[in-house]
Amino acid sequence: MSNEIIKKFQEAELLLNNNAFSEIKGNNDYEYLISELIEYIEENENDQYVITTQTIRDYQDNEKQRIHEEIKENPKTREIRANQETPYEILMDVSNKSYTDGDINDLNKYFNDRYTKLKKIIQENPEFKQITDLKNTKANIENLNSIGIINNINNTKNGHRILEIEDPTGTGTVLILKDMEDLYESSSTLVKDEVIGVTGSSNGSLIRADEIVHPSIQRRIVDKQMDFSIVFISDVHIGSKMFDEKAFNRFIKWINGNYGDEKQQDLANDVKYLVIGGDLVDGIGVYPNQEKELKIKDIYEQYEEAARLLGDISDIPIILSPGNHDATRLAEPQPAITEKYAKDLCNQKNIEMVSNPCIMDLDNIKVQVYHGRSFDDIVMALNGYTHADTDKIMRLLLEKRHLAPIYGERTPLASEFEDYMVIEDVPDILHTGHVHINSHTKYKGVHMINSGTFQKQTEFQKIYNIVPTCGQIPVINHGALQLLDFNE
Structure with a gap:
């Protein structure tokens, strides 16, 4: 370990005196x-070439000063926000609505609710107003329309x-012929546990599909009027060693009207809402050996730091969903x-x-927030899909009208009495x-946003060549996207 410490400083063209070496060596996280x-030395353009205990004290004092730095709001921004209204309504929040005991009856209720909700959406299609229950498909039927949940997908x-596929009355076997190229190709994105409609014919043992129908969404002809801006962030990962605090502080300064050129400051003055889509902190015990990658190793302290950082935004609503x-x-x-x-975050009034x-109405703009854990399952289940x-x-997911259609894989889903992951109402x-x-x-007509991160590339991401888009913030400004980059 001693040689490793000395080597790291030598590579940076720095030397250590004995007292500094002893203090660094005794640190639990010396790397x-x-x-x-x-x-710290590089950023402060310090001509110092020998690290002493005083260097360590100076670094620690600088950290304390950073922690207590207050980001003030631009007076113009404060005046604008003091005179603007920010109406919002939470349309769906499932907190305190968990009634499941996890037994088989709860699971049946969960899937019955999923089937019922998505069946209703599919039956908005005129062809599916009248359907054939799957128990009645065990006969020769020339033309049929059925709706079911996919239990299994296989190739002959x-x-x-x-x-x-299955419905409340029974099961059915659906054949998709490879010679029907368009249908066969489109069926490559089918996944277990999603609800579909099938048009075709039955010979008593098989339903030969002519068409597969998803719940889907209708195209919007006219966009809603929007005369303000909404900022979207997620995956901040406060507490991680790779949390890009400098980029995040530039973001906080911008939203307070104190960063960027005149056009960017005008955009900040137009912001009425900040939406955070999960993983505000890095957490603890999320994956093996995570503690080695944590700067703040206590979950309470992580949220205290988050409250300190977000506390500089005080006059626009912040909607915060977990990940x-x-x-x-x-x-x-x-x-x-x-x-x-x-506690400090929960007590912050805005x-x-x-x-x-969750679903919210932000001044007549309907926003659905979902952290996105089910993306892992989609990538694993479908060829040609990556996290990028x-x-x-x-x-x-919009076509399937479900945020997490695959049950029992990497995304843990609670078997509630109601399936809250169904997209019943299409958001803006x-x-x-x-x-x-x-x-x-x-x-x-639906804006689909993934808001990137404030966490620099981790060792895990390096292994899989995942390059995060750190510090890039999407803003929906008067119905159009603006992308701001807070990297240096």
Whole structure:
């Protein structure tokens, strides 16, 4: 270890005296302290070449000053916000609505509710007003329309695709012929546990599909009027060594009207809401050996730091939804973060704690927030999908009208009496996170946003060549996207 410490400073063209060496060696996280000291000296353009205990004290004092730095609001921004109205309503928040005991009856209620909700949406299609129950498909039927949940997906030895589907009356086997190229290709994005409609014919043992119908969404002809801006962030990961605090502080300064050029400051003055889509902190015990990557190793202190940082935004509503790193139950839907772990945040008057997922009305703009854990399952289940394909994944979820269609894989889903992950009402904006890769596109009139991250590339991401879009913030400004970059 001694040689390793000396080598790191030599590579940075720095020397150590004995007392500084002893103090660094005795630190429980000496590697992180070394990197912080080197960065501190480089940033302050210090001509010092020998690290002493006084260097360590100066670094620590600088950290204390940073922690107590107050970011003040631009007087013009304060005046604008003092005179603006910020009406909002939380339309769906599943906090305190968990009644499941986890037994088989709860699971049946959960899937029955999923089926009922999505069946209703599919039956908005005139072809499915009248359907054939699956128990009645065990006969020769020339033309039928049925609706079911996919239990299994397999391929035959001849290359055809076989679906096992189920409704409350029974099961059915659906054959998708490889010769029907368009249908076969489109069926490649089917996943277990989603609800579909099938048009075709039955020979008594198989339903031969002519068409597969998803609940889907209707294209909007006219966008809603919007004369303000909404900022979207997620995956801040406060407490991580890789949390980019400098970029985040530039963001806080910008939203307070004190950063950027005149155009960017005008945009800040137009902001009425900040929406945070999960993983505000890095958490503890989320994955093996996480403590080695934490700068703040206590969950309470992580949220205290988050409250300090967000406390500089005081006059616009902040809607805060959790993610899989936050201190709430892991199973989705996740209830809101509570005072038990985040007292200072919960007591901040302009912060509204909500569940994951949630739906809100922000001055007549309907926003659905979902952290995005199910993206992992979609990537594992479908060929040709990666974590970088957030726009494709969000489009898929909108077509399936479900935020987490695959049950029992990496995304833990609570078998509630009601399936809160169904997208019953189509939002104006779908906001996701989780994958740390920024994206925006519009699909049938819906803004689909993934808001990237404030966490620099981790060792895990390096292994899988995942390059996060750190410090890039999407803003929906008067119905159009503006992307701000807070990197140096």
